Amino acid sequence: MLLRKLLGDQGYKTVKKGMCDEHPIFAAGLGICSALAISNKVENAIAMGAGVTFVLIATAVMISTLRSLIPLRVRIITYMIIIASFVITVQMFLDAFSPTISEALGPYVGLIITNCIIMGRAEAFFMQNKVYHSVLDAISNGLAYSCTLIAISVVREVLGFGTLLGISVMPDSYEKWVVMTMAPGAFFLLGIAIWISKTISERRSEESKA
Amino acid sequence: MKLVRLLIDRLYDIRALNKLKPLIDAVDAAMFGPAETTEGGPHIVDNVDLKRYMSYVIVALLPATLASIYFYGWSVLRIIIVSYIVGGVVEVIFAIVRKKEIHEGFLVTGLIFPLVLPPTTPLWVVAVGVVFGVLFGKEMFGGTGRNIFNPALVGRLFITIAFPAIMTTNWQVPFTDAITSATPLAVYKTTGSMASIYDLFVGKTAGSMGETCRIAIIFGGLFLIFTKVSNWRIPVSYIGTVFVFAAIGNRLAPGSIAPPLFQVLTGGLLFGALFMATDPVTSPFTRMGKYSFGILCGILTVLIRSFSGYVEGVMFSIVIMNALAPLIDHIVLMLKYRPVKI
Numbered sequence: 001m002l003l004r005k006l007l008g009d010q011g012y013k014t015v016k017k018g019m020c021d022e023h024p025i026f027a028a029g030l031g032i033c034s035a036l037a038i039s040n041k042v043e044n045a046i047a048m049g050a051g052v053t054f055v056l057i058a059t060a061v062m063i064s065t066l067r068s069l070i071p072l073r074v075r076i077i078t079y080m081i082i083i084a085s086f087v088i089t090v091q092m093f094l095d096a097f098s099p100t101i102s103e104a105l106g107p108y109v110g111l112i113i114t115n116c117i118i119m120g121r122a123e124a125f126f127m128q129n130k131v132y133h134s135v136l137d138a139i140s141n142g143l144a145y146s147c148t149l150i151a152i153s154v155v156r157e158v159l160g161f162g163t164l165l166g167i168s169v170m171p172d173s174y175e176k177w178v179v180m181t182m183a184p185g186a187f188f189l190l191g192i193a194i195w196i197s198k199t200i201s202e203r204r205s206e207e208s209k210a
Numbered sequence: 211m212k213l214v215r216l217l218i219d220r221l222y223d224i225r226a227l228n229k230l231k232p233l234i235d236a237v238d239a240a241m242f243g244p245a246e247t248t249e250g251g252p253h254i255v256d257n258v259d260l261k262r263y264m265s266y267v268i269v270a271l272l273p274a275t276l277a278s279i280y281f282y283g284w285s286v287l288r289i290i291i292v293s294y295i296v297g298g299v300v301e302v303i304f305a306i307v308r309k310k311e312i313h314e315g316f317l318v319t320g321l322i323f324p325l326v327l328p329p330t331t332p333l334w335v336v337a338v339g340v341v342f343g344v345l346f347g348k349e350m351f352g353g354t355g356r357n358i359f360n361p362a363l364v365g366r367l368f369i370t371i372a373f374p375a376i377m378t379t380n381w382q383v384p385f386t387d388a389i390t391s392a393t394p395l396a397v398y399k400t401t402g403s404m405a406s407i408y409d410l411f412v413g414k415t416a417g418s419m420g421e422t423c424r425i426a427i428i429f430g431g432l433f434l435i436f437t438k439v440s441n442w443r444i445p446v447s448y449i450g451t452v453f454v455f456a457a458i459g460n461r462l463a464p465g466s467i468a469p470p471l472f473q474v475l476t477g478g479l480l481f482g483a484l485f486m487a488t489d490p491v492t493s494p495f496t497r498m499g500k501y502s503f504g505i506l507c508g509i510l511t512v513l514i515r516s517f518s519g520y521v522e523g524v525m526f527s528i529v530i531m532n533a534l535a536p537l538i539d540h541i542v543l544m545l546k547y548r549p550v551k552i
Binding site: 175177178179180182184188191195 | 375
């Protein structure tokens, strides 16, 4: 409730929507590609989550400020230019400060440009709302995406490599689950997570109807 | 008898156990047979139902199971028990959450699954595989009768890919404890030498627990076919295709494709063709569909065995064809019942 007071009524609603009801991965099915590819190690997941969240917030600020100036007919191209410039910033930052992670993420940093979460939020939310709410929306969506990525990557790294953030956590006799280091492992985990979250949300909506 | 009846009736009365009703139902049905009778016609005047089908398959699997216990000792029984208990728990949890009755389908999956594992599989790997098989092979699609893939094969496939070291290198030689060797197919692939036909028939070669004793498998498979529980079309076309394709291929490329009789008798081909490809849920239901299912399975099996990194291809080809089964049926129906052009 403190959060509600802090953010204002509408702001709280925006955050709740972004984090639960319209969770980008579970509810909207956005950003699945990078969630599958990058969630093999916690380190990569954190870097990716931070990158996407940063780009989201920056785009939110830019687009919601400029939204009355952007001509509707070329709006998608405008989003692309704005998003791309921030993505390049992220890429250069990673290259400069942690080349190893940059190498591990490979092309996926550049592919943040095509991450549907950012485009989707820009089109659906940032174009219609003021800066404050847009930033709240960006933060909640970015956090929801990062948390999911990190949660999946924790399971995948522990099972697949026997390590957590590069530190070995399993006994020496531990048998590695090779499948978890490959994309199918992510598919299964993400599938289970979406299955559970859908079941819960269905239950909830049934209860609210009854 | 009366005491058990009384006890079960008492269980039904307890309010707190209402949630566990599927479990109590299952115990009740196992002890006394199902209480419900079909109302209204038309009927087939026979007590055909899922239960009888399933118990016939279990009976047919018994020879192979007993043979594997005879060859590999009591550890086989331990693996089967783990598979039944862990898989059963998953099944019961889903029945309770979904408020449905427990299906008998699991009795078969729970027995087939351990039979296609190497005898040295650690018990926890067995548990992982059966959980995955039941969860992703069956429950995800809505339970018994709605699955696309054979649940036992899905489980086997997952642990093969997840733990390649455990699942593909350690093969226990029958009648011994810890000596490991390669399977006849792997030996053929690396050295080109073949195990004797007699050894293959009796089961004196290394391999998965239930697939080595071919006589027991053929016996069980014929039992299923003669009682009309499974259809003869898929196994005949499957094994026949492997035989023919291997005969032709062996002439053309003797180095990579093994001779026909050896192909038919090694690996999981007989077990797969007789017990897994015939699964009525995951195979086509049209007659032509069954033939083409078997033929494609056979071609895929020989191709995977001869030209891929894997030694055995039965499991992969059946799963691939499971995915295509609805399509095959669709095409057959389309060709057979073309809409009339007006």
